[in-house]
């Protein structure tokens with residue numbers, strides 16, 4: 001099966017504008033993403049995530065290496081026909097309404113008439129902005145702006161969506177909505193390539209993750225494989241009495257090779273606690 005994304009030994013060196021040193025932003029990075037997969041590229045600020053994405057989109061010319069989208073070289077204009085892109089800081093015309101914004105981008109993609117109208121209606125529904133379709137973007141919250149940005153990226157029914165920090169500056173509830181949207185894209189079989197430096201967001205939505213640091217890919221794999229601690233087993237008990245715990249501990253002490261590491265209450269993440277507490281409260 002043809003890969004949705006194939007980045008092969010990508011190198012990007014930025015030349016200094018006047019004096020100064022060359023900057024190796026991406027160093028021999030290779031990424032392959034299968035159709036329908038949700039892939040997350042994570043790494044600290046300045047590690048080369050956006051540059052990798054821009055090279056894939058043909059917005060940055062590789063110093064060496066190649067990028068392909070469904071087999072087409074990223075430097076060829078037609079490779080972009082299948083791609084939707086949400087940049088890190090999307091710029092929108094604040095005086096346009098949500099609906100006008102999508103109409104603007106839809107027309108740029110060649111959509112017209114009823115097809116365009118239907119597509120706009122469908123996308124506003126998908127990103128939960130039907131009620132705000134006639135409001136100007138100047139009055140949208142950051143989360144709403146990201147969602148209209150996502151709708152814009154989907155206007156031409158792409159097979160691949162590239163999202164650069166889709167939840168940057170968005171509160172946990174807004175982030176949850178964007179995450180749910182990514183799940184919805186996966187259900188539709190759309191390939192998603194996203195980057196973030198927020199690990200928890202990536203953890204929930206991605207099938208596979210790459211960790212990039214100082215331009216180099218340092219780890220890559222399926223999330224379960226990356227996160228499992230190979231030599232440990234987790235048992236979660238409900239309403240366990242202290243006596244039962246003692247009994248188990250005694251059994252473990254008798255067992256050859258096994259070691260009791262810890263017991264205690266499992267913790268939720270701060271993000272989950274925040275979402276649980278705030279979703280209970282009326283506005």
Ligand SMILES: Nc1ncnc2c1ncn2[C@@H]1O[C@H](COP(=O)(O)OP(=O)(O)OP(=O)(O)O)[C@@H](O)[C@H]1O
Nearest residue numbers: 014023025043044045046047048049050051052197
């Ligand atoms: N057009 C450019 N000219 C010169 N240097 C650049 C350019 N674009 C990016 N860089 C540099 O390349 C390095 C990688 O930047 P990049 O934006 O790819 O990182 P990132 O991982 O996306 O960071 P962030 O999480 O902050 O968005 C940084 O040191 C950045 O300053």
